[in-house]
Amino acid sequence: VKQKAEFDIIGxxxxxxxTRIEKGLNKIEGVSMASVNLALETASIEFNPSExxxxxxxxxxxxxxxxxxxxx
Ligand code: 9UX
Numbered sequence: 670v671k672q673k674a675e676f677d678i679i680g681x682x683x684x685x686x687x688t689r690i691e692k693g694l695n696k697i698e699g700v701s702m703a704s705v706n707l708a709l710e711t712a713s714i715e716f717n718p719s720e721x722x723x724x725x726x727x728x729x730x731x732x733x734x735x736x737x738x739x740x741x
Pocket of ligand 1: 685
């Protein structure tokens with residue numbers, strides 16, 4: 670069962686930033702689709718909750734040097 674989550678991303682200043690985050694997230698086991706929107710400063714992620722959690726996703730974004738908060 671897939672779950673979808675939306676995030677606000679903090680700290681992106683250029684297109685390479687959004688590409689870096691998108692690639693980083695798509696590499697994670699359990700992520701089936703990650704899409705980052707630079708202009709809106711958001712990320713949309715489809716993942717398998719039995720493999721990874723929201724916290725794992727946020728930690729990955731932080732490890733890449735950016736901030737992430739789940740949209741409510
Ligand atoms: Mo260019 Mo975006 O260094 O960090 S990739 S601003």
